[in-house]
Amino acid sequence: MNVPALEASGVSKCYGSTRALHRVGLRVFPGERVALVGESGSGKTTLLRLFNRMVLPDEGAALVEGRDVAGEDPIALRRSVGYVQQEGGLIPHWSVSRNVALVPRLRGMDDPADRARIALEGVGLDPDTFGGRWPRQLSGGQRQRVALARALAARPEVVLLDEPFGALDAITRSEVRSAFAALVRRLGVTVLLVTHDLQEALALADRVAVMREGRIESVASPDDLRSRPETPYVARLLEKADVR
């Protein structure tokens, strides 16, 4: 295959005396959807945030499209990578359209408003109905859809998602999840998704990386993971998630 869209090689990261990542290696290829699963504190969010330089590694390197992020301008890098977090993080005093148009505007694109409309339609929200609303006038599910639209409005090659459906109730969650799955498939965007929900990882990802105490325990396709768990820990996780 060609150059990985995202690559971590031998990455370690400590916060004080706590070791968040220990010599982690991972490759995500263009158009691939990879899920990072693990219990809280396993290092999955830290690993994700290496790729938009929100975290710098103590050792090793994080590469985006073959380039070490340590050598990149962090502002330009972040504008080129989509990002969604659990609580959405919409700017509360900006309208929905203004929020969605953020990255196109930061990148100096000609038509941020049009791109915002297209992105909203892409996540199943009518721009005429929702564009003028304040974030607080939206339901939780609508808010996460807007956050997805914001991450994708500038058509990045890569999108990083940190528990994007984690705060939603079960029904909304599956709705937003399938809207998301359809969209990323259509756009062909590379996805790195952090989740603590193994079921979600298995449903959305081409490959699932199980993390434990700062290391990657196993990387496998959903089918392989289910049928041939590599370690007893992975087997226990599958057991607990009731997916075997």
Place this chain on the structure above:
Amino acid sequence: MSPRATVGPVLLLLLCPSLSAQISRRPLVVASKPFAESFLLAERFAQALEARGLRVERRLGLGATEIAFSALREGDIDVYPEYTGTGLLAVLGEDPPADRGAAFRRVSTEFRRRWGLRWLPPLGFENTYAIAVRQATADSLGLESLSDLARHGATLVGGLSPDFIGRADGLEGLRGAYALELKEVRPLLQAVKYRALAVGEVDVIDGYSTDGQIARYPLRVLTDDRRFFPPYQAAALVSARMAEDAPDAVVALTELSGLISEEMIRAWNRRLEVEGDAVAVVARDALATLGVLEATEGSAGGAPQGPAAVPFLSFLWNRRVQTLRLTLRHLLLVALSLVSGILVAVPSGLALEGRRAQAEGAIRAVGILQTIPSIALLAFMIPILGIGVAPAVVALFLYSLYPIVRNTYSGVRDADPVAVEAARALGMTDRQLLLQVRLPLAAPVIMAGIRTAAVINVGTATLAAFIGAGGLGDPIVQGLALTDTRLVLSGAIPAALLAVVVDATLGSVERAVAPEGVEG
């Protein structure tokens, strides 16, 4: 505080006309401390100078001995009435000699040698501690002197000020000098002491020998036959500038020397404190009595206080122009200090937000400023900034920092951290985050800090009267000194209304700056 922090207010002050007027040739500045007798003597000095055709400016009611004395030493004022005992004890820190001539010679030489200040010859009376009993008690026990009192002390109850009970030259000293032991000693405040004595709750009180209240009740002041109390002769204390450049003024004030007896000053104090006559009027009558001034001379300055019979509302109405002027001055003090406070505190709060490790400590250090008593802070300013508007504005500026820094810091820190984090991860620069996200979200919180500072400053600015900065504190200080409640209220009511108006106005600004789309 960094030198840079003072630049704001100082620059603003340069634009302020009343300060630049001080730089040019200014009239003689007559000042007083904040009690009735000091007001009266100062007003008398002022009128005597005016009768000679000299230009006079009044700065009556300066906060305390330290403030009046520092202002004189720094040349911000030219003359105020002082007492030899106070000069020795409070300024020189020496034990006064018992002999009044020796005491006067000592302050004269020392003040002149150290600071070039002149004590003009004493006015004639002494205002020392006075131990008083009811006339009836004095008659039945045959009390004339403190030695007599010591013989009957075991049967009498004392009502003494807490200050007097504690001081070495108070009750302790009396015990030593006269072997005085009272049956019981109750701490009483000045305000209630005379009444308590009159109704027989207590038998012996301490007061001041020229107190107007003494003339009001049938009391006998016992003589200090062993000359225990330090001499407190009243005299004009004059600045070096006036002593050198205005010989005619010195002559005019010297003419008052030796003319005023204790009976006279007591009667005049009584007119001020008990009958509520205006300072200017009593001073004019006094000068006329002494033959220094024609009785027909018009009064200048001073508050136009009617006799107590004028209804309160008419009293307020009659003062409306003056009240408006004082209110505007008050607003000027608050506005100058608040604007400089905002210019310094908002950027400081933002800078601290970027250094959170140091922020709490730094903000707490600013908070310590808040705990400095206003009078102490004002007195501290005099050697640097003199008296008047400048030190008042700087003091108020310092008081305004804490609420604004605190709210700016926490407002920006707590402005939707999740949204800020997401926006940063999507590539907003720190500057874009600050200007487009964090400051708009923090604006109502910052505004609330500014509002708190403004209301505090409206209240604290009343104390600016103590250092001659004017404002609504003027009638409050004057009224307290003269026990004139209506005068106090004529300053306190507008000050309270001003605080309410300022609060409401800034409250609506606070709502106006709240960003749309965010729940208030």
